[in-house]
Amino acid sequence: MFRFELLKQDSNSSARLGRITTGHGVIDSPVFMPVGTQATVKTLTPEELYEIGVQIVLSNTYHLYLRPGEELVAKAGGLHRFMNWKRNILTDSGGFQVFSLAKLRRISDEGVYFNSHIDGSVHFLSPEKVMQIEQDLGADIAMCFDECAPYPCSYEEAQQAVVRTSLWARRCRENHHRTDQTLFAIVQGNIFPDLRQRSAEELFKLDFPAYAIGGLSVGEPKEDMYRILELMHDLLPVDKPRYLMGVGTPEDLLEGVKRGVDMFDCVLPTRLARHGTAYTAEGKITVRNASYADDFSPIDNSCDCYVCRNYSRAYLRHLIKAEEILAHRLLSYHNVYFLVNLMENIRSAINLGMFSTFYHDFLNTYRF
Amino acid sequence: MFRFELLKQDSNSSARLGRITTGHGVIDSPVFMPVGTQATVKTLTPEELYEIGVQIVLSNTYHLYLRPGEELVAKAGGLHRFMNWKRNILTDSGGFQVFSLAKLRRISDEGVYFNSHIDGSVHFLSPEKVMQIEQDLGADIAMCFDECAPYPCSYEEAQQAVVRTSLWARRCRENHHRTDQTLFAIVQGNIFPDLRQRSAEELFKLDFPAYAIGGLSVGEPKEDMYRILELMHDLLPVDKPRYLMGVGTPEDLLEGVKRGVDMFDCVLPTRLARHGTAYTAEGKITVRNASYADDFSPIDNSCDCYVCRNYSRAYLRHLIKAEEILAHRLLSYHNVYFLVNLMENIRSAINLGMFSTFYHDFLNTYRF
Numbered sequence: 001m002f003r004f005e006l007l008k009q010d011s012n013s014s015a016r017l018g019r020i021t022t023g024h025g026v027i028d029s030p031v032f033m034p035v036g037t038q039a040t041v042k043t044l045t046p047e048e049l050y051e052i053g054v055q056i057v058l059s060n061t062y063h064l065y066l067r068p069g070e071e072l073v074a075k076a077g078g079l080h081r082f083m084n085w086k087r088n089i090l091t092d093s094g095g096f097q098v099f100s101l102a103k104l105r106r107i108s109d110e111g112v113y114f115n116s117h118i119d120g121s122v123h124f125l126s127p128e129k130v131m132q133i134e135q136d137l138g139a140d141i142a143m144c145f146d147e148c149a150p151y152p153c154s155y156e157e158a159q160q161a162v163v164r165t166s167l168w169a170r171r172c173r174e175n176h177h178r179t180d181q182t183l184f185a186i187v188q189g190n191i192f193p194d195l196r197q198r199s200a201e202e203l204f205k206l207d208f209p210a211y212a213i214g215g216l217s218v219g220e221p222k223e224d225m226y227r228i229l230e231l232m233h234d235l236l237p238v239d240k241p242r243y244l245m246g247v248g249t250p251e252d253l254l255e256g257v258k259r260g261v262d263m264f265d266c267v268l269p270t271r272l273a274r275h276g277t278a279y280t281a282e283g284k285i286t287v288r289n290a291s292y293a294d295d296f297s298p299i300d301n302s303c304d305c306y307v308c309r310n311y312s313r314a315y316l317r318h319l320i321k322a323e324e325i326l327a328h329r330l331l332s333y334h335n336v337y338f339l340v341n342l343m344e345n346i347r348s349a350i351n352l353g354m355f356s357t358f359y360h361d362f363l364n365t366y367r368f
Numbered sequence: 369m370f371r372f373e374l375l376k377q378d379s380n381s382s383a384r385l386g387r388i389t390t391g392h393g394v395i396d397s398p399v400f401m402p403v404g405t406q407a408t409v410k411t412l413t414p415e416e417l418y419e420i421g422v423q424i425v426l427s428n429t430y431h432l433y434l435r436p437g438e439e440l441v442a443k444a445g446g447l448h449r450f451m452n453w454k455r456n457i458l459t460d461s462g463g464f465q466v467f468s469l470a471k472l473r474r475i476s477d478e479g480v481y482f483n484s485h486i487d488g489s490v491h492f493l494s495p496e497k498v499m500q501i502e503q504d505l506g507a508d509i510a511m512c513f514d515e516c517a518p519y520p521c522s523y524e525e526a527q528q529a530v531v532r533t534s535l536w537a538r539r540c541r542e543n544h545h546r547t548d549q550t551l552f553a554i555v556q557g558n559i560f561p562d563l564r565q566r567s568a569e570e571l572f573k574l575d576f577p578a579y580a581i582g583g584l585s586v587g588e589p590k591e592d593m594y595r596i597l598e599l600m601h602d603l604l605p606v607d608k609p610r611y612l613m614g615v616g617t618p619e620d621l622l623e624g625v626k627r628g629v630d631m632f633d634c635v636l637p638t639r640l641a642r643h644g645t646a647y648t649a650e651g652k653i654t655v656r657n658a659s660y661a662d663d664f665s666p667i668d669n670s671c672d673c674y675v676c677r678n679y680s681r682a683y684l685r686h687l688i689k690a691e692e693i694l695a696h697r698l699l700s701y702h703n704v705y706f707l708v709n710l711m712e713n714i715r716s717a718i719n720l721g722m723f724s725t726f727y728h729d730f731l732n733t734y735r736f
Contacts, residue, residue, distance in 0.1 A: 038690040039683070045694070068661070068686040076664055076682060084678045293436070296444055310452045314444060315407070318436040322406040325693055326413070 002141075002182035002209055004241050010355045014233045014260035017350040020241055022140040023180050024080070024088045027055045028347055029241065029262040032253060032339045033090060034269065038063050039073070039083040042270040043325070043332045046085045051306070052337045053344065055087055056140075058265045061133055062094035062101070066116050066123070070136035078138030089139040090265075093130050093172075093186070095146040096214070096246070107147070109167060127171035135178045143212065144172040146186040151219040158190035161215070166202035173206050184243060186214040191224040193231050200235045211236050212243040213261070217252070226255060233260035250279065250342055251368050254359055257346055269335035276320045278331050279338040283367035287313055287331065288320045305337040370509075370550035370577055372609050378723045382601045382628035385718040388609055390508040391548050392448070392456045395423045397609065397630040398714055400621060400707045401458060402637065406431050407441070407451040410638040411693070411700045414453045419674070420705045421712065423455055424508075426633040429501055430462030430469070434484050434491070438504035446506030457507040458633075461498050461540075461554070463514040464582070464614070475515070477535060495539035503546045511580065512540040514554040519587040526558035529583070534570040541574050552611060554582040559592040561599055568603045579604050580611040581629070585620070594623060601628035618647065618710055619736050622727055625714055637703035644688045646699050647706040651735035655681055655699065656688045673705040 001023050008017040018029040034041045034049065037060045041049060049057065059079060064070060076082040079089055098104070098112050103120075105113035111126025127145045134142035145168050149161040165188045176183045185208040189195030203211065213232050216225045229244070236242050243263035244256050253264055272278070276288035280300035285292075287299065298308035299316065307316075307330045319327035342362075349358035369391050376385040386397040402409045402417065405428045409417060417425065427447060432438060444450040447457055466472070466480050471488075473481040479494025495513045502510035513536050517529040533556045544551045553576040557563030571579065581600050584593050597612070604610050611631035612624050621632055640646070644656035648668035653660075655667065666676035667684065675684075675698045687695035710730075717726035 038686075038692055040687060040692050040694045043693045043697070045697070063690075067690055068682070072662055072682065072686075075662060076680065082680075082683055082686075084683075294440055294443060312444065312450075314436070314440065315450055315452075318406075318440075318450075319408060322431075322435055324406055324408050325411045325696055326408045328693055329411070329413070329697070 001180055004210065004239065006239060008350055010350050011353065012356045013258045013359075015257045015346075015350050015355045016260055016262060017347055018241065018262055020262075022088050022182065024086065024140050025055065027088055030253075030257045030343055030346055031056060031263050032343045033058045033263065033265040034336050034340075035060070035265055035267045036083065036085075037267070038067070039079060041332075041336070043273070043329045044270075044336065046083070048333060049085075049336070050087070052333070053340050054336070056090060057085060057088075058090045058092060059083075059137070059139065060094070060097060061091045061130065061137065061143075062097035064091075064137060065094065065125075065133050066118055070133045074136040074138070080138065088141070090141040091134050091137050091139040091143065092245070093134070093143040093145040094125055095143075095186070096148050098125060099148045099150070109164060127168040128175050131172050131175040135176065135181065138178070138181065140181060142176065142181050142183050144169045144183060144185050146188060146214055148188065148215050148218070149190050151190065151215075153190060155192055155195070158188070158192050158195050161188050161190070162195050162199040162202075165199060169203055169206055169208075173208075182209050184208060184210045184212050186212045186245070187232065188215045190215055191220050191228060193228070196228055196231055197235060200232070204237075208240075210241040210243065212245050214245050216244065217246045217248055222255075225252075226259065229256060229259035229261065236260075249368065250339065250366060251363065253339065253342060254346070254362060257350075258355075258359060269339055270332045273331035273335050274328055276327070276331065279335050281365055287316050289317075292317045299334055300338070303334065303338065303341075305334055305341070307331075307334040307337075369548055372578065372607065374607060376718055378718050379721065380724045381626045381727075382598075383625045383714075383718050383723045384628055384630060385715055386609065386630055388630075390456050390550065392454070392508050393423065395456055396715055398621075398625045398711055399424060399631055400711045401426045401631065401633040402704050402708075403428070403633055403635045404451065404453075405635070406435070407447060409700075409704070411641070411697045412638075412704065414451070416701060417704070418455070420701070421708050422704070424458060425453060425456075426458045426460060427451075427505070427507065428462070428465060429459045429498065429505065429511075430465035432459075432505060433462065433493075433501050434486055438501045442504040442506070448506065456509070458509040459502050459505050459507040459511065460613070461502070461511040461513040462493055463511075463554070464516050466493060467516045467518070477532060495536040496543050499540050499543040503544065503549065506546070506549065508549060510544065510549050510551050512537045512551060512553050514556060514582055516556065516583050516586070517558050519558065519583075521558060523560055523563070526556070526560050526563050529556050529558070530563050530567045530570075533567060537571055537574055537576075541576075550577050552576060552578045552580050554580045554613070555600065556583045558583055559588050559596060561596070564596055564599055565603060568600070572605075576608075578609040578611065580613050580631075582613050584612065585614045585616055590623075593620075594627065597624060597627035597629065604628075617736065618707065618734060619731065621707065621710060622714070622730060626723075626727060637707055638700045641699035641703050642696055644695070644699065647703050649733055655684050657685075660685045667702055668706070671702070671706065671709075673702055673709075675699075675702040675705075
């Protein structure tokens with residue numbers, strides 16, 4: 001069911017052009033995956049995401065487990081049918097959310113007791129339970145349950161998370177049986193190179209079809225993230241996809257691709273939209289600002305998305321000020337399009353052997 | 369620019385089949401006009417409204433005057449371009465909103481001083497000012513500035529509103545010059561037959577191309593509304609459209625059509641959607657109710673709209689509980705479709721000489 005083809009490697013960087021195939025079709029990589037936390041990419045329909053060119057969305061195991069519950073989703077015929085999405089889905093493992101959103105009660109090798117962020121009710125997640133949930137949800141790609149250490153943390157804490165992540169990866173592996181679903185492992189180790197190496201090597205022994213890089217983009221300096229990505233590029237097998245979790249901004253996508261990353265996900269495009277902010281080739285703009293009140297140009301003159309072809313900054317600002325939901329929709333559409341289109345341009349550039357030129361041109365124009 | 373053709377009259381009722389033509393195309397009547405208060409039909413794009421079959425939307429002069437201001441809309445090239453709507457638009461006059469939403473300061477024959485419901489700022493609207501605003505907005509159909517008496521009110525109050533509405537209609541007429549915009553008059557008179565007659569006759573002298581029935585659906589018993597509609601049917605010229613303002617529910621649309629009304633508008637479909645309520649052929653259902661948690665059928669089995677073809681009650685309820693904007697979108701889409709489709713079925717029935725059968729069948733099934 002799952003296949004990764006490495007189509008091209010850039011000669012001046014570690015950028016890679018690839019193609020991932022699952023039961024729900026092809027994913028061209030490097031790819032940005034919009035996030036549909038609660039079985040919906042906020043404000044958008046599947047048809048709009050198809051139109052944008054989205055080939056895969058991410059959904060959150062932690063959230064769907066709490067509400068509406070994986071049992072209901074399974075009864076609906078799985079996540080694809082429940083949310084009317086006909087392309088690929090990846091579910092994360094809930095590990096990151098348990099350690100960031102929920103109130104932790106007790107963690108042991110067995111699993112994690114925590115309080116729901118919705119109603120405070122007590123829940124228990126273990127590698128075995130998470131595998132049951134993810135298989136009930138039925139995404140094309142499932143993630144192993146991992147322990148994500150915070151930033152900053154001590155070497156000992158990071159080491160503990162690596163040990164537990166390896167232990168849990170083995171149990172996830174043993175409890176994962178769906179043949180129409182692929183299980184990815186997650187490398188931890190915080191910003192400590194030897195722990196990253198240890199985590200990767202322990203997971204290699206289990207021979208997963210792909211490896212994610214977890215525990216980055218959690219507050220560490222950019223240089224640390226880039227340094228770890230370079231190390232991971234050297235360590236990770238060349239013939240398997242690498243997925244950098246929770247990233248990111250346009251500049252981080254470029255920096256990640258440059259360092260050999262194939263897959264990314266982030267809530268930023270829809271979250272920024274809710275705050276009235278939009279991406280442009282020259283950087284982010286806050287559309288709600290008074291300076292756009294009578295600006296009848298599109299969000300981004302160089303963008304050919306539905307929103308930029310039909311609506312002015314002045315109209316969008318009016319919708320934001322009037323608290324109209326259409327504002328969230330249109331800004332979300334544009335922002336997701338911006339990142340998906342950026343990845344498309346990146347893939348073209350790698351294909352043409354022009355990635356370095358594209359990288360420099362983009363970052364010269366984009367103010368952040 | 370403006371033409372009304374009466375295509376057919378029902379033999380068993382006062383129902384009429386018609387066709388209105390303006391600069392932005394044809395409107396088949398009887399017609400339901402969704403309301404885009406702030407230059408957007410809440411949560412929906414123009415393309416979705418085209419897909420639903422909407423031929424005309426209403427927008428609110430009072431709201432657009434306050435925000436973003438008619439000057440900005442004119443600078444954008446008019447309301448059609450501002451909101452990216454390529455079919456017909458009708459703007460109300462703001463009269464109803466000034467008397468219901470705003471805090472009234474002083475009313476005289478000259479006009480109305482009031483406080484904005486947004487920031488309390490003081491504003492003045494007169495027939496002359498409203499004509500300037502509506503012409504700046506540039507809808508296909510504009511409404512005269514009228515005085516809408518509340519329900520209940522004394523005969524004297526209702527009479528005063530009729531006198532002022534006639535006075536203002538003349539001044540609106542004199543100050544309306546756009547040849548690509550048609551000006552409708554509004555009949556007032558509350559639930560008093562002689563005042564309704566007086567209002568209509570005074571307006572007839574000014575020979576407007578169409579007459580609206582204002583001051584109904586403001587709290588009076590249904591029987592009073594129906595009685596006044598029957599009177600208006602007898603009074604109003606047969607060869608001009610009649611527009612019942614602020615109506616309504618599916619049952620009121622049927623009762624209105626039966627009594628000779630050609631045009632309707634109401635915020636209900638999108639407002640109900642925001643409260644998690646949807647129309648079905650069997651009556652309204654509250655999709656957020658727990659009883660729909662594992663109901664995998666569509667909102668309405670007999671509906672073939674985008675939402676009913678693709679989403680279950682269980683999924684919609686999940687979106688509502690999770691406070692996802694997509695819930696508002698999908699329920700708004702369905703509810704607007706329901707009313708637009710109802711009008712389409714009504715038109716077919718009139719055309720086939722089957723209106724009475726349709727009327728009884730619908731009301732036998734629809735619980736309200």
